[in-house]
Amino acid sequence: xxxxxxxxxxxxxxxxxxxxxxxxxxxxxxxxxxxxxxxxxxxxxxxxxxxxxxxxxxxxxxxxxxxxxxxxxxxxxxxxxxxxxxxxxxxxxxxxxxxxxxxxxxxxxxxxxxxxxxxxxxxxxxxxxxxxxxxxxxxxxxxxxxxxxxxxxxxxxxxxxxxxxxxxxxxxxxxxxxxxxxxxxxxxxxxxxxxxxxxxxxxxxxxxxxx
Numbered sequence: 001x002x003x004x005x006x007x008x009x010x011x012x013x014x015x016x017x018x019x020x021x022x023x024x025x026x027x028x029x030x031x032x033x034x035x036x037x038x039x040x041x042x043x044x045x046x047x048x049x050x051x052x053x054x055x056x057x058x059x060x061x062x063x064x065x066x067x068x069x070x071x072x073x074x075x076x077x078x079x080x081x082x083x084x085x086x087x088x089x090x091x092x093x094x095x096x097x098x099x100x101x102x103x104x105x106x107x108x109x110x111x112x113x114x115x116x117x118x119x120x121x122x123x124x125x126x127x128x129x130x131x132x133x134x135x136x137x138x139x140x141x142x143x144x145x146x147x148x149x150x151x152x153x154x155x156x157x158x159x160x161x162x163x164x165x166x167x168x169x170x171x172x173x174x175x176x177x178x179x180x181x182x183x184x185x186x187x188x189x190x191x192x193x194x195x196x197x198x199x200x201x202x203x204x205x206x207x208x209x210x211x
Contacts, residue, residue, distance in 0.1 A: 021177030050102035116184035116205035127199030137193020
């Protein structure tokens with residue numbers, strides 16, 4: 001066949017490792033566990049079987065959280081541009097941040113973050129110690145265009161310009177120290193992890209507001 005395939009509407013998903021992660025995680029873990037002990041009820045939004053803090057981690061997370069936020073904001077700035085003023089962006093980032101503690105078999109329902117520009121998750125402790133994501137609990141990111149296509153022919157897939165098969169869901173392996181950042185309109189969730197201990201993560205939304 002001679003038809004040319006042109007890829008449209010590329011969606012960036014950024015995967016990075018936090019500098020000095022071991023030291024940051026060693027500081028963050030006791031802070032998060034102490035907060036859970038103080039407020040064991042937490043909040044329930046998308047979490048199933050785990051604890052979620054209020055959205056106030058920046059108030060009690062100290063320098064470790066500020067270190068993480070500086071890195072997340074730098075990633076956000078590196079992967080978007082103000083097309084009217086590329087050299088001097090006319091926005092600032094408002095951060096919304098919370099902590100999660102998920103025992104084995106805990107999960108998160110599929111959901112989105114309306115109003116935010118970027119969403120990110122950082123893994124303080126992946127709950128396994130394997131550091132290779134082999135014990136499940138993947139972050140699932142879903143292509144919002146695919147459910148309608150899959151209704152009538154659930155095993156039919158599109159091919160990308162490179163010839164690879166386009167899957168409706170992306171499974172992101174997790175490990176301690178890893179950051180995954182994606183546009184906030186992408187539906188995402190977490191499947192139950194099979195680790196031997198609690199998983200601890202930090203979730204961040206970045207909202208772009210006029211400077």
